[in-house]
Amino acid sequence: MNVIATSVLFVLLFEFSSGVVSLKSHDVRNYLGTRTPYRFRYNKNDSKIKYPQCNDSKIWMIARHGTRLPSAKDIVGMNTTLKDLKFEILLAHQQGKGDLSKEQLQQLQLWSSDLDPDKEKYLTREGQDEMILLAERMHKRFPNAVKHNYDNQTFLFKYTATERAQQSARYFTIGLFDRKDAQGVIFAPTTKIDPILRVYTVNLMYKICGFETSWSKYHMSPWCYAFNQESAEKMEYYHDLKHYWMDGYGHDLTYRQACLAIKNMFENFSSNQGPNATFLFAHSGTLLKILAHLQLYKPDQPLRGNTLLKDRHWKTSHIDCFASNLAFVLFECKEGDHVLALHQEQVIKLPMCKEELCPLKTLLEYFYDSIYNCDYSDMCSLSNEKIAK
Template identity: 35%
Template sequence: MAGKMLILCLILQYVWSSLGDLQCQERFVHYGHHLGTKSAYRFPLQPPKITGQCQFERIWLMVRHGTRAPSSKVIRYMKERLPQLRKMILQNVPRDGEPGLCRDDVALKTWRPRLKETDEKKLSAIGEDEMIQLAQNYRYYFPDLFPGNYSAASYLFRYTATQRTSASARAFAVGLFGRGTSHHVRYPPAVKKDAVLRFYKLCKRWRKQIHDNPDAVEERRKFEAGSEMLYTLTTISKRLNLNFTLSLEDVKLMYVTCAFETALYPREKSPWCAAFSEENLRVMEFAEDLEYYWIDGYGHNITYEQACPAIRDMALRIIPSLIQPGTPPTTVYFTHSGALLKMLSRLGLYKDRGGLTHDRYHSLHSRLWKVSNIDIFGSNLAFVLSRCFDGYYVLTLHQEKIVRLPGCDQDEDLCPLNLFLKLMWDIVSGCNFEKLCSLRDV
């Protein structure tokens, strides 16, 4: 009898251990899919299927820089606070067979901060690889628009006055032309407040009313003070076997470290990710979605209406009736999250019915506005002019995938030029940026 009981106990222990291992594997599978704007670029599993007898004549491509290092402030917190948290967690590592961290989480014992404050926001080696691969992908999709020989008559490249966009542009050029020829590519002087690539830097009204206004993130604050976030803090603390509940600030730091380390070191598993279940990550992701929705998205009209200069620039470079002589057929710009999110919003993409508010977490699990998908490192938006047997059309790509603009036929990938022109004209004709962004009428 005693022998049978021993065998039963061993079987139960094995089953419990196997279930625990499975849960750990499942947790790691989901890392990288709910990490917000600090997510590495995920190349599509398959290229867009572009059908029909059409010739692609012009392209306007806006690219967010590749994976970068965090700000100096975040790096400093990583170096100062995370070792303290690590020490507390390791003091409470469970014995075998008890709930808590997974076996792979032993990496926390050897974890050390690798980043220096001098790395602040610099493009990483992974970010360079992302740009090289992205360029090669676009050359594969549109070989006529991305010829392998560089010419100023064929290409216009432009980036903002930052290291991460400059380095992204140069890596993209390597992907197109190889390292030798890429050194001959010409770039116009970068402007700190670029009216097309960083228009929001010039919008004084938006900066005062939204960007610099603490009340603009009220929806995120309400959500972070609610029951979902409290439950998240509690479950994470229990998973780490701590006898106290971690603060929101500490959990945010662990989350952003998980995100950056997942993006920067893709062949490794950040031990800080191990603190989060998939549901925990979803909660953290929603909090970030709320902030970007209200700061860079649909939350306020002025936020997306100010994107009209970038859309006007696109129209002037791909619409035949508006193109000036000498305009290169291929335009590639390198910018930031703030520009792309505002553009996507101005175009009406990823708009959820009813909007995002703190009390809609459970009803918006399948929401369209999810920055982990639409605003990752390397995010890109392209408009391609296509000449077909029956006229001109415009193809729109986001993250290399075909998207259909609201107002175009939702059953067709290509939007007829006359319809596309009407949509853009409605945006561009009312584009009085100076009046929209002036503080005089506030």
């Protein structure tokens, strides 16, 4: 980890101290990690998903909140540090240093920030649109499981106790129902500690590059000009390392916690009772833990700080963008119940299944321990023991 951090810092300090910013033909937006815009990743084909002699009957979906504002600390950094740095860069170019194009200099000149730190992590307009359009597409794909008319017996909506998750859930309902029904939606009570939904700064310019690019469909943040492809890939890898060890495959105890979400889904699918459509709204760490629990995007070797693995499967820019989501759809088929999995609205084949449409029985057998031996208190005890050591 320290090797990568040192390399990244050296690249950035060298480029700015010398007044030179690379202009290689690349797109930094490919390496924004968990701040990647959802519009770069989702499946745009929203036609109904059908299988012979099968009908979609239930859906269980968990989504990361939509595009948000930065933390208060980063907003303050935007309003102070980056403003000062902007003028230093412009002054350097007036002195004949640097390699920014005329258009890039103009964009940097126009850039400013006066965000209110009190609105930290609030959902943006783009985040609202992401949720509305996501809901509309899911309804088109699975009209039997996702009914157009709201009924609090057949729909369950729940979110973590944060403004961004709450607003994501509310805008999602606007996409599913007409405005009158959306206003009447009942949300499950929230708690500060939610074992199903919430299990839980290398560089300010990199973060704001991602945030501002995600907020606007038509403009890339001028702070992205600070990175060439090599430095952007190192920043991305640095953050992927963090999420690999904190939310992914680094420690099995980390992703074992996601058994509660898996258990919740399978209990719903195995019963004739309960809601037909369950929509949960949470955070980056939640989605990554569930992906790891499902054995998805597992790298061929552990991610380490001394080697940058470019062809790794675990790349948050691709698997954990803003509004990233994971859905399971229960199909009642002539040959028995089957489950279809979608990640970011794209149909995927689970590693333990032979086909995309997987027998429910196969999954119940594979995830037996997740369903019947999911002891959260025991996991907390193991975690405390490791800390004590």
